[in-house]
Amino acid sequence: MNGSTSSVSARAIVAREPVQGKPDWKLEDVTLRQLESNELLIRIVATGVCHTDLLFALMPPEAGPYPKVLGHEGAGYVQEIGSKVQNATVGDAVLLSFQFCSTCKNCKQNHPAYCQKFEELNYSGDPEVFHVADGSKSSGSFFGQSSFSSFAIVKDSSTIKVTDLIKNEEELKLFAPLGCGFQTGVGTVDQLAAAGSQDTVVIMGLGGVGLTAVMAAKMKECAIVIGIDRVPERLKIAKMCGATHTINTSDSELDLEEVVKALTGGNGPTITVDTTGNVNLIRMGVDFTANRGQMILLGVAPMDASLDVPLVKFMQTGKQLRGSIEGDTAPSEVEEFQTAITEMHTGVAIKPVLIW
Incomplete structure (x- = not known):
C-alpha cells in the first residue's frame, strides 16, 4: 500500500559535506518519504562497507548534493511494496545490489553492470528520500538503496529475493556483501x-573484493x-583462501615485477586484477602481465588519474x-560504524559489515 511510509522512522548514517578533506558522518534519526510504485520498503539487517561509499562521502557537492545516505551492500526483509513491484513480496528476505534500466542494449544482453544509465541511476540518487531531524532533506537511492539506514526505500531492480536460500536472519547478515x-x-x-x-593469476589488494577474487581463482583451479x-x-588470509603465493609490498627494497x-x-600472469586503484601498482601490473594476458581494473583510481x-x-x-564494474554480473554494530570505516582504511578489517 503506497503512502504509509511517510511516518516510518529510522536511524541512518548521514554524510554531510566533507570538512578539511575528511568525511563528515553522523548517525541520525530520519523519516522516509512515501513509496513510489517501483519501490520497496526494506528493514535493513546488515550493510557491507565498501570503499565506494568512502569515495562518495568525499565528493565535492557538485558531484551530488549533501546531506546524503550512502551504503550499497544491504540485506534485509521486505516490509512494504509499491504497486508495480513483482520480484518480491512482504516478508521476503532480500539482498540489495546496483540499479539498472532493463531496456538498454547491455541490460537486454544480460550485462546490466554496463547499463547505459549506470551512473545516472546509481550515483546521482534521489534528493528527498530521507527527512533529517533538523528539518533538512537527505539524498537517498544510492545504488538504488542507500542501505546505511535501519529502513531503506529500495528500487525494484536493486532487489534480489533470497527467501528460499537463507535459513535465518543471522545467515542473511553474513551475505550482505554479496x-x-x-x-x-x-x-x-x-x-x-x-x-x-591454464591461467596464472595475480590479485593486487586483498580486501573483501580481492580475497573473493582469490577464492574464485582457487575454485577455477588456476595454476x-x-x-x-x-x-x-x-596475506595470511589470502593463503587460507587459496593463494599459492603472497607478496608483501611494504618492503621498500621489493622489485615487484621481478618477483x-x-x-x-x-x-608474468595471464590475468592481473587490481582492486587498489593505485596508479603505480596499475602501471606495474600492465608491465608484468604476460603477453596476450588481461589486466583488469576494479579499484577506483583518483578521478584525474591517467595511464600512459x-x-x-602495447599492440x-x-x-x-x-x-570491470560489479564483475559484469547480473545481480559490527551500527553505533561503531566509525570504527569500521577507520579499520577499513588501515587494513585491520577485511570487510566491515554494519549490523542494524
Missing part, C-alpha cells in the same frame, strides 16, 4: 576473465594464484586492459 564486493571479485575472475586451470598486499594479516615474473616462470600506454609496444604484446 550485493557488490563479493560479486565483483568472483564475477571478474569467473565471468569477465573466464579464468581456468598459480598470487595475492599482493601490504598488510600481513590479509612476479620469477613466480610465473618468467612469463606506449601504443606500439605488439597483445595484452588487454579492461575495466
